[in-house]
Amino acid sequence: EDQVTQSPEALRLQEGESSSLNCSYTVSGLRGLFWYRQDPGKGPEFLFTLYSAGEEKEKERLKATLTKKESFLHITAPKPEDSATYLCAVQAPRSGGYNKLIFGAGTRLAVHP
Amino acid sequence: NAGVTQTPKFQVLKTGQSMTLQCAQDMNHNSMYWYRQDPGMGLRLIYYSASEGTTDKGEVPNGYNVSRLNKREFSLRLESAAPSQTSVYFCASSEASGTWKFFGPGTRLTVL
Numbered sequence: 641e642d643q644v645t646q647s648p649e650a651l652r653l654q655e656g657e658s659s660s661l662n663c664s665y666t667v668s669g670l671r672g673l674f675w676y677r678q679d680p681g682k683g684p685e686f687l688f689t690l691y692s693a694g695e696e697k698e699k700e701r702l703k704a705t706l707t708k709k710e711s712f713l714h715i716t717a718p719k720p721e722d723s724a725t726y727l728c729a730v731q732a733p734r735s736g737g738y739n740k741l742i743f744g745a746g747t748r749l750a751v752h753p
Numbered sequence: 754n755a756g757v758t759q760t761p762k763f764q765v766l767k768t769g770q771s772m773t774l775q776c777a778q779d780m781n782h783n784s785m786y787w788y789r790q791d792p793g794m795g796l797r798l799i800y801y802s803a804s805e806g807t808t809d810k811g812e813v814p815n816g817y818n819v820s821r822l823n824k825r826e827f828s829l830r831l832e833s834a835a836p837s838q839t840s841v842y843f844c845a846s847s848e849a850s851g852t853w854k855f856f857g858p859g860t861r862l863t864v865l
Contacts, residue, residue, distance in 0.1 A: 644795065674853055683757070683843050683856030684796070727796070731851065739851040743795030 642667040644730050646744035653751045656717045661747045663728030664710040671731040671739060673711050675704050678725045678746065687726075718751045725749070755779055757857035759844050765863045766834045774829040774860050776844030784847045785827035786811075786854065787819060789840040796843065802827055803850050834864045 647662045665673070672691050676684035688697040690706040697704045701722060703714045713726055725746040732740040760775045778785065783804045788796040798811030802821040816838060818830045827846075831838060841861050845854040 671851065676856075681859070683845075683858050686853045686855070689853055729795075741798070741854075743797075745793055745795050 642730070642732050642740070642742050644728055644742050644744040646726075646728050646747050648747060649745070650748040651750070653715075653718055653749070655719055655751055655753050658714070658716045658718070660715070661713040661726055661749070662710060663713070663730075663744055665728075665730045665742075666709075667730050667732045667742065669733040671733060673706055674729040674731070674741070675711070675713055676727040676729065678727055680725075684727055715749070718749075720751050720753055723749055723751045757844055757846055757855050759842075759857040759860050761860060762858065763861050765865065766831075767865050768835060770834050771830065771832050772834065773831075774842055774844075774862075775826070776828065776857060777826045778844075778846040778855070779825065780846060780855065781824070782846035782848055782855070783824070784850045785821065786845040786847075787817075787827070787829045788843045788845060789813065790843060790859075791840050799829065799842075801850070834862075836864045838862065839864045 644665045674689050675687040678684045688704040693708045695706050701716050705712050725748045727746045728744040730742050757778045786801045787799040790796050797813050799817050800811055800819040802808045805824045808819050820828045841859050843859050844857040847854045
């Protein structure tokens with residue numbers, strides 16, 4: 641069964657304390673892995689797409705990496721404004737007319753000054 | 754350029770009542786989607802529309818119907834609301850079904 645698991649469920653960091661969020665997946669024939677950021681009361685906002693093992697993408701203090709079984713979102717020297725829920729989604733092979741997208745439950749990140 | 758807009762932002766219904774959630778996008782995207790988000794679970798696809806004039810069921814379509822009114826608008830209807838439909842509903846759009854999605858701000862629905 642296609643599945644996406646994110647860990648930890650919640651993470652509390654001090655400002656400047658670097659860490660990583662994990663997204664592990666089981667899907668046959670990965671078509672892409674997406675990272676989104678979601679602020680409270682708002683819709684998810686796209687961050688990165690990764691397509692193949694070894695690929696990396698960076699944006700400000702965030703860097704996403706991909707292996708054959710998991711992805712990491714590394715946060716370097718986080719600031720309070722990085723506090724949000726981070727969602728991972730995996731795109732499975734096309735089924736019918738749709739590229740199925742499977743979301744994880746997310747990691748709630750709180751960065752304290 | 755507003756992106757994806759949704760109305761209403763909040764709604765409270767009684768069991769058995771009906772309502773329609775509205776969604777519009779101004780990015781000329783072909784594909785549109787309705788998701789629901791429940792605590793502790795990932796976003797789940799209710800219905801999608803790969804292009805204007807087509808709609809298909811997603812993972813959790815029971816109790817819902819959709820209409821792709823034109824390329825911009827995609828509505829979600831609850832014919833007879835049930836407490837299990839209490840959730841936050843997100844509309845999204847993308848250029849094609851395999852590309853990353855723009856999400857709307859969500860509708861928080863409570864069914865009593």
